Amino acid sequence: MSEDKWFVLRAQKAQAFGRPEADGFLVRKGSTAMREGSPQVKRDREERDRLVRQGVLIPDSDPDLFRFSRDNLFGSSSVAGGVVKDGNCSGPQSWCRPTDGKTLKDAMR
Template identity: 85%
Template sequence: MVNGSPRVKRDREERDRLVRQGVLVVDSDPDLYRFSRDHIFGSPSIAGGVVKDGNCSGPQSWRRPADGKTLKEAGG
Protein backbone atom coordinates (compact mmCIF):
# COMPACT_ATOMS: atom_id res chain seq x y z
CA MET A 1 0.00 0.00 0.00
CA VAL A 2 1.17 3.50 -0.70
CA ASN A 3 -0.41 4.82 2.50
CA GLY A 4 -1.62 2.34 5.09
CA SER A 5 -1.94 2.66 8.84
CA PRO A 6 -0.92 3.33 11.63
CA ARG A 7 0.79 6.72 11.56
CA VAL A 8 4.07 5.46 13.02
CA LYS A 9 5.48 2.87 10.65
CA ARG A 10 8.65 1.15 11.74
CA ASP A 11 9.34 -0.21 8.23
CA ARG A 12 8.70 3.00 6.27
CA GLU A 13 12.43 3.62 5.69
CA GLU A 14 12.81 0.15 4.18
CA ARG A 15 9.75 0.69 1.99
CA ASP A 16 11.07 4.05 0.79
CA ARG A 17 14.49 2.51 0.07
CA LEU A 18 12.84 -0.18 -2.08
CA VAL A 19 10.92 2.50 -3.99
CA ARG A 20 14.16 4.43 -4.65
CA GLN A 21 15.82 1.23 -5.88
CA GLY A 22 12.91 0.42 -8.19
CA VAL A 23 12.00 -2.81 -6.37
CA LEU A 24 8.60 -1.30 -5.54
CA VAL A 25 6.86 0.66 -8.30
CA VAL A 26 3.49 2.39 -8.49
CA ASP A 27 0.78 0.00 -9.62
CA SER A 28 -2.06 0.78 -12.05
CA ASP A 29 -4.06 1.41 -8.85
CA PRO A 30 -2.35 4.55 -7.50
CA ASP A 31 -3.03 3.46 -3.90
CA LEU A 32 -0.75 0.44 -4.33
CA TYR A 33 2.83 -0.45 -5.05
CA ARG A 34 3.84 -3.67 -6.74
CA PHE A 35 7.11 -5.55 -6.79
CA SER A 36 9.01 -5.12 -10.05
CA ARG A 37 11.23 -8.08 -9.16
CA ASP A 38 11.74 -10.64 -6.43
CA HIS A 39 13.11 -9.32 -3.16
CA ILE A 40 14.27 -11.24 -0.09
CA PHE A 41 13.54 -9.56 3.24
CA GLY A 42 15.56 -10.05 6.41
CA SER A 43 12.47 -11.03 8.41
CA PRO A 44 8.81 -11.87 7.85
CA SER A 45 7.78 -8.88 9.98
CA ILE A 46 9.70 -6.40 7.82
CA ALA A 47 8.17 -7.98 4.71
CA GLY A 48 4.68 -7.64 6.18
CA GLY A 49 5.30 -4.08 7.32
CA VAL A 50 6.44 -3.06 3.84
CA VAL A 51 3.56 -4.83 2.08
CA LYS A 52 0.80 -3.37 4.24
CA ASP A 53 2.58 -0.08 5.05
CA GLY A 54 2.00 -0.58 8.74
CA ASN A 55 3.41 -2.50 11.65
CA CYS A 56 3.10 -6.26 11.26
CA SER A 57 3.86 -9.45 13.12
CA GLY A 58 5.14 -11.57 10.26
CA PRO A 59 4.97 -14.93 12.07
CA GLN A 60 1.29 -14.31 12.86
CA SER A 61 0.40 -12.82 9.46
CA TRP A 62 2.10 -14.87 6.74
CA ARG A 63 0.57 -18.22 5.86
CA ARG A 64 2.10 -21.16 4.05
CA PRO A 65 0.32 -21.94 0.76
CA ALA A 66 0.57 -25.70 1.27
CA ASP A 67 -1.45 -25.94 4.48
CA GLY A 68 -2.62 -22.44 5.39
CA LYS A 69 -0.72 -22.43 8.68
CA THR A 70 0.86 -19.21 9.87
CA LEU A 71 4.62 -19.22 10.27
CA LYS A 72 4.05 -19.12 14.03
CA GLU A 73 1.76 -22.18 13.91
CA ALA A 74 4.27 -23.98 11.73
CA GLY A 75 7.10 -23.23 14.14
CA GLY A 76 8.86 -20.75 11.85
Protein backbone atom coordinates in the same frame (compact mmCIF):
# COMPACT_ATOMS: atom_id res chain seq x y z
CA MET B 1 9.79 -24.54 -5.32
CA SER B 2 6.32 -25.94 -4.87
CA GLU B 3 3.43 -23.59 -4.21
CA ASP B 4 2.87 -25.00 -0.70
CA LYS B 5 6.17 -23.38 0.36
CA TRP B 6 4.76 -19.90 -0.30
CA PHE B 7 2.90 -17.83 2.28
CA VAL B 8 0.50 -14.98 1.61
CA LEU B 9 -0.10 -11.71 3.42
CA ARG B 10 -3.21 -9.69 2.61
CA ALA B 11 -3.48 -6.15 3.96
CA GLN B 12 -6.27 -3.88 2.76
CA LYS B 13 -5.85 -4.05 -1.06
CA ALA B 14 -2.33 -5.48 -1.01
CA GLN B 15 -1.52 -9.14 -1.55
CA ALA B 16 2.03 -10.47 -1.31
CA PHE B 17 3.58 -13.90 -1.55
CA GLY B 18 6.72 -14.78 0.36
CA ARG B 19 8.72 -17.64 1.78
CA PRO B 20 11.46 -18.17 4.34
CA GLU B 21 14.99 -18.46 2.99
CA ALA B 22 18.22 -19.38 4.81
CA ASP B 23 19.22 -15.70 5.00
CA GLY B 24 15.88 -13.93 5.31
CA PHE B 25 12.39 -13.80 3.85
CA LEU B 26 11.81 -13.57 0.09
CA VAL B 27 8.86 -11.65 -1.36
CA ARG B 28 7.92 -12.71 -4.88
CA LYS B 29 7.91 -10.45 -7.94
CA GLY B 30 4.40 -9.23 -8.76
CA SER B 31 3.32 -9.00 -5.11
CA THR B 32 1.70 -5.71 -4.10
CA ALA B 33 2.21 -3.37 -1.15
CA MET B 34 0.09 -0.55 0.24
CA ARG B 35 1.25 2.98 -0.54
CA GLU B 36 -0.45 4.28 2.60
CA GLY B 37 -1.40 1.76 5.29
CA SER B 38 -3.70 2.49 8.17
CA PRO B 39 -1.41 2.37 11.24
CA GLN B 40 0.17 5.67 12.16
CA VAL B 41 3.40 4.07 13.39
CA LYS B 42 5.47 2.84 10.46
CA ARG B 43 8.79 1.41 11.62
CA ASP B 44 9.55 -0.04 8.17
CA ARG B 45 8.82 3.13 6.15
CA GLU B 46 12.54 3.84 5.57
CA GLU B 47 12.98 0.37 4.07
CA ARG B 48 9.89 0.87 1.91
CA ASP B 49 11.16 4.25 0.68
CA ARG B 50 14.57 2.73 -0.11
CA LEU B 51 12.90 0.02 -2.21
CA VAL B 52 10.96 2.70 -4.11
CA ARG B 53 14.19 4.61 -4.84
CA GLN B 54 15.86 1.39 -6.03
CA GLY B 55 12.98 0.52 -8.35
CA VAL B 56 12.07 -2.66 -6.47
CA LEU B 57 8.66 -1.15 -5.62
CA ILE B 58 7.03 0.53 -8.59
CA PRO B 59 3.62 2.17 -9.04
CA ASP B 60 0.84 -0.34 -9.67
CA SER B 61 -2.15 0.25 -11.96
CA ASP B 62 -4.14 0.71 -8.71
CA PRO B 63 -3.04 4.10 -7.30
CA ASP B 64 -3.28 2.71 -3.74
CA LEU B 65 -0.58 0.11 -4.38
CA PHE B 66 3.04 -0.49 -5.23
CA ARG B 67 4.10 -3.63 -7.11
CA PHE B 68 7.33 -5.59 -6.61
CA SER B 69 9.24 -5.38 -9.90
CA ARG B 70 11.47 -8.29 -8.86
CA ASP B 71 11.91 -10.75 -6.03
CA ASN B 72 13.24 -9.08 -2.89
CA LEU B 73 14.96 -10.65 0.10
CA PHE B 74 14.15 -9.01 3.44
CA GLY B 75 15.98 -9.54 6.72
CA SER B 76 12.83 -10.97 8.32
CA SER B 77 9.19 -11.80 7.65
CA SER B 78 8.21 -8.91 9.93
CA VAL B 79 10.08 -6.29 7.88
CA ALA B 80 8.63 -7.81 4.69
CA GLY B 81 5.14 -7.64 6.19
CA GLY B 82 5.69 -4.09 7.43
CA VAL B 83 6.58 -2.96 3.91
CA VAL B 84 3.57 -4.77 2.40
CA LYS B 85 1.16 -3.32 5.00
CA ASP B 86 2.90 0.06 5.30
CA GLY B 87 2.61 -0.44 9.03
CA ASN B 88 4.02 -2.52 11.84
CA CYS B 89 3.70 -6.27 11.38
CA SER B 90 4.38 -9.50 13.22
CA GLY B 91 5.52 -11.56 10.26
CA PRO B 92 5.31 -15.00 11.91
CA GLN B 93 1.67 -14.35 12.78
CA SER B 94 0.67 -12.45 9.60
CA TRP B 95 2.03 -14.58 6.75
CA CYS B 96 -0.28 -17.58 6.14
CA ARG B 97 0.04 -20.61 3.91
CA PRO B 98 -2.86 -20.48 1.41
CA THR B 99 -3.09 -24.27 1.15
CA ASP B 100 -4.06 -24.85 4.78
CA GLY B 101 -4.24 -21.42 6.48
CA LYS B 102 -1.34 -22.13 8.85
CA THR B 103 0.64 -19.09 9.92
CA LEU B 104 4.36 -18.97 9.29
CA LYS B 105 4.83 -19.41 13.04
CA ASP B 106 2.73 -22.59 13.14
CA ALA B 107 4.24 -24.00 9.95
CA MET B 108 7.81 -23.60 11.23
CA ARG B 109 7.17 -25.60 14.42
